[in-house]
Amino acid sequence: MFRPKINEELFLSSLTPQEKQLLTAESTVVKMKKGQLVFSEDGIAFGCYLLLEGRVKLYKTGVLGKKQIFQIGTPGDMFGFHPILNEHKYPDSAELLEDSTLQFIPSTLFFRLLKSNNDLCICLLRALSNEFESLLGQETMLAQKTVRERVCSVLHGLIPHYQEGEEVFIPLSRNDLADLSGTVKETLVRVLHDLKEENVICTTDSKGTIRIMDLGKLKRAGEID
Amino acid sequence: MFRPKINEELFLSSLTPQEKQLLTAESTVVKMKKGQLVFSEDGIAFGCYLLLEGRVKLYKTGVLGKKQIFQIGTPGDMFGFHPILNEHKYPDSAELLEDSTLQFIPSTLFFRLLKSNNDLCICLLRALSNEFESLLGQETMLAQKTVRERVCSVLHGLIPHYQEGEEVFIPLSRNDLADLSGTVKETLVRVLHDLKEENVICTTDSKGTIRIMDLGKLKRAGEID
């Protein structure tokens, strides 16, 4: 649900060998550290990014500086292309959750590829359309569900991002989880407390990493169909 | 803010005369009445629509059947193309707010145009990207503002849809306004009551049509920059 649908595989699959070569030649790979901002609201966009290693949170800052996280990016995900499509400033910010490796694609290159490759265009149209649908689902969820249901929905949505075989460990901070769920740290903690008592989740270490214990109960508690 | 950015003008401007002719030949114009559903959630998409006359509300149904309206369409707006792009079912529903005239564009035609016209593709990409940004703004608003602020934001966002010269008359039902603001009818009515006392708005007829009286106060009350 929170997974960006535009990713490396999708992007590359539309390109000709020639274009792939062009991409390698004209994009740059950078390493950045946890906590660093890749871009932020009001910044001017010079290109977009492909996440090669690490994880990133995408959020929009609302009134009083409160953040609303709307997407967690994992390796292979593309992000930051909205403003280069419509030549605006960034509507959101991107901050790294882990030390990461990024491939920067300059907007001139991006556009050249779009103009020369109709398949790529249609592919991106589909992807963007998917992202829209997913955001719409999120909006409805935030607007209508209780905090408890929202937290459960968020945890459920995070599973694909943090799955290791059969197990799921979510190492996000309480603040980040609150910003995803549209609530505050204190309320989030109380909900997590209840979920622990109900054996839906448990915390595995001193840092409070969450482990999903009972997927069925989680879905029921989140009113997820 | 709620205005779909994909409209007739934008769409047509990318087409060649030849393609315009094709569009006229293969699309059909239909008249429908207020209250009718153009399409609904779970329905399969065979095409998309151009609104020629009238107004339409686009909403997604959440838990317990509660509706979340995310867009009001006015003449010239295009809608219903998300599922034909990604070959899904409709993620939302469209209901007419007034007697309307619609132009139906079959998905086969839509795709033929996309494939043959790269400019059209890029144009739609930009448009969709704009829609995404606008939805993101809405989500953040709904998640963070109080009901009072949300109602003011919604009223403010509706102005371009219902402007007649210098004046603005919003004839939406209380339920629709509540579904736009992410609240319930009763709470919405109370907020409107307060706004009336503060001379921000007034009601002009027995049906409760709202007239915007003080745009400055409205923006301040809605925390709109």
Place this chain on the structure above:
DNA sequence: CGCGCCATTGACACGAGTCAAGACGCGTGG
């Protein structure tokens, strides 16, 4: 005239935010 839909108002309960305090782990420096 009476029925029904919609808008409005009141009383009430409860979810969720705010404020404040404490617990815990971690790194730094003496």
Place this chain on the structure above:
DNA sequence: CCACGCGTCTTGACTCGTGTCAATGGCGCG
């Protein structure tokens, strides 16, 4: 090695906004 400070997590007490339920009022229509 321990003490201290800092940041994050956790808990408690309190308040208030907002949803729920119920009743009333107004207007249009058959």
